[in-house]
Amino acid sequence: MTILSIPIELYIAYVLACAAVVIVPGPSVTVIIANSLRHGAKAGLLNVAGTQAGLAIMLLILAAGLQFVVESLAHVFDIIRWIGAAYLIWLGVKLLRSDGTMGNSADVPPAGGSFFWQGFLVVISNPKVLFFFGALIPQFLTPGGDALSQTVLLGATFIAVATPLDSSYAFLAGGAGKWLSRTRVRTLEVGSGLCLIGGGIWLALARR
Secondary structure: OEEEOHHHHHHHHHHHHHEEEOOOOHOOOHHHHHHHHOHHHHHHHHHHHEEEHHHHHHHHHHHOOOOOOOOOOOHHHHHHHHHHHHHHHHHHHHOOOOOOOOHHHHHHHHOHHHHHHHHHHHHOOOHHHHHHHHHHHHHHHOOOOOOOHHOOOOOOHHHHHHHHHHHHHHHHHHHOOOOOOHHHHHHHHHHHHHHHHHHHHHEEEEEE
């Protein structure tokens, strides 16, 4: 049995590889958890929507075979990476300066789109995502099949796996936030803030 000429066994192995990659927390998961703890699961889910939109664009670039564009515009991606790093550090500093009032409506952005664009920027600002997919997906392409269709299928599969797993972080963190005392919230805010700052520094120093 095959799916677009990809053997079902190979496709299952790819799904498992996707799950293993998504489960390991990275900068995007850190943002999802931090916002879910502070603003509730809805904010984290909007982050998830933003990250998946960013992944979709990365995968479309890969499917269209435009890696030569990435290589020729390396300086542009460096600028985007620095912007993303600065943004993560700024979010981390905001959490460090917070007072533990997780539910303070004054801190909630007036539009949910703010959380969406947070998630989107974290993914788009890291060109390593594109290079990662460029290394992972070709390993599961089957010679003789339609490479474009297979790439689109594998990319859509990754998003299908990542969306519920990332959403679970939002639901778990959002639910936990309702039962946390102000002192515990403050501790989590400091921890999340330090993680965000660390992620920003890592992104700034990362090389393709």
